[in-house]
Amino acid sequence: MRTIDWVDGAVELVDQTRLPGECVMLRLRTVDELVEAIQRLAVRGAPALGVAGALGVVLAGDDRDAIARLRAARPTAVNLAWGVDQAAAHLGEGSQAVLRAALRIRDDDIAACLAMGERGADLLEGDGLRIMTVCNTGGLAAVERGTALGVVQTLHERGRLAEVLALETRPLLQGARLTTWELARMGAPHRLITDSAGPYLLSRGGVDAVLIGADRIAVNGDTANKIGSYALALGARRAGVPFIVVAPESTIDPATPSGEHIEIEDRASGEVVTFAGVRVAPEGTQVANPAFDVTPHDLITAIVTERRVIRP
Incomplete structure (x- = not known):
């Protein structure tokens, strides 16, 4: 099971506030929805926040204000800002380039966790x-x-x-x-x-x-x-x-x-x-x-x- 992923044009993630009673997947289509999920800890953990930040830039498009709100959603975890910045660096190349960058961050995180475990x-x-x-x-x-x-x-x-x-x-x-x-x-x-x-x-x-x-x-x-x-x-x-x-x-x-x-x-x-x-x-x-x-x-x-x- 993946905690967070990009599925058919939206961010899907496990609502961690509902665990352990029930495992509920949220489907988020806007930056405001994602920011709210981050701030109430529906998604949390440094690596997951990095992926959330990158995928959130895909939702934001060229809305710089939305990207800034996303980047500042939680101040201590540097991965959130890092993920936003990594994806936002490709805004001038078009939406598909931003999406590819965000998915690379997702895939790199999976590989990194395997390596850290070993x-x-x-x-x-x-x-x-x-x-x-x-x-x-x-x-x-x-x-x-x-x-x-x-x-x-x-x-x-x-x-x-x-x-x-x-x-x-x-x-x-x-x-x-x-x-x-x-x-x-x-x-x-x-x-x-x-x-x-x-x-x-x-x-x-x-x-x-x-x-x-x-x-x-x-x-x-x-x-x-x-x-x-x-x-x-x-x-x-x-x-x-x-x-x-x-x-x-x-x-x-x-x-x-x-x-x-x-x-x-x-x-x-x-x-x-x-x-x-x-x-x-x-x-x-x-x-x-x-x-x-x-x-x-x-x-x-x-x-x-x-x-x-x-x-x-």
């Missing part, structure tokens, strides 16, 4: 591996297979995976709703844990590696990823557990010198003060809701891309 699995030694991960980095975050969870899938296919410990990933539960759904579909053994349990379980042993994705990688190797990643990096360093970031080369942003220069998206308070539509905090409660955090490069064991292994 390279990441080769990097990890031993059998019966126990992996910890946060958020969702599988096929739902890409076109197919995914980044960090793509490595997990390759380990599972090789018979080297013992278990995955998946953090629930508050406040929108991408780990609980999406990662466990994907792990169940691939038949991989797994347990769901609360976010705050991650560092403690690392300290108790029994975890061989932490694998996460990235939404932006700075030139110095600092990485922005789903909130909670930094805590896992600290816990992994204390426990002596490898902390590995898996992301495509397109996530490395040459315009961002370090993590201090990464804009962190602050999302709506309703995601925190309510749960499944039920208010869990008093009216008037003020909220800070950063969607991402930054892990300094000195806490990262390795960054795995489709081309190389980088040791910051």
Whole structure:
């Protein structure tokens, strides 16, 4: 199953807000529809956003205002802007050239995820591996297979995976709703844990590696990823557990010198003060809701891309 694709003149994608209850495909014909889907996280994950950005330029045509709105739909994930820019570079060549460029980005993402899965699995030694991960980095975050969870899938296919410990990933539960759904579909053994349990379980042993994705990688190797990643990096360093970031080369942003220069998206308070539509905090409660955090490069064991292994 592909998370996102171009089908008969429209963008088709899995509505990830409906999972795990039901798997619903959205069919989007306008940039405004796509922007709305991006902002409410119907489509999310750095590689998938790159493909969404490229396909959105096909929908926009020569409407520069629409392209600008699409490019700015989510500020932290560099892949969205990258995908828009890659496709928009062909606007002067006609609509078919833009479509060909967008489909190349889609196909390159599929190949990159396969390569990252192989390279990441080769990097990890031993059998019966126990992996910890946060958020969702599988096929739902890409076109197919995914980044960090793509490595997990390759380990599972090789018979080297013992278990995955998946953090629930508050406040929108991408780990609980999406990662466990994907792990169940691939038949991989797994347990769901609360976010705050991650560092403690690392300290108790029994975890061989932490694998996460990235939404932006700075030139110095600092990485922005789903909130909670930094805590896992600290816990992994204390426990002596490898902390590995898996992301495509397109996530490395040459315009961002370090993590201090990464804009962190602050999302709506309703995601925190309510749960499944039920208010869990008093009216008037003020909220800070950063969607991402930054892990300094000195806490990262390795960054795995489709081309190389980088040791910051």
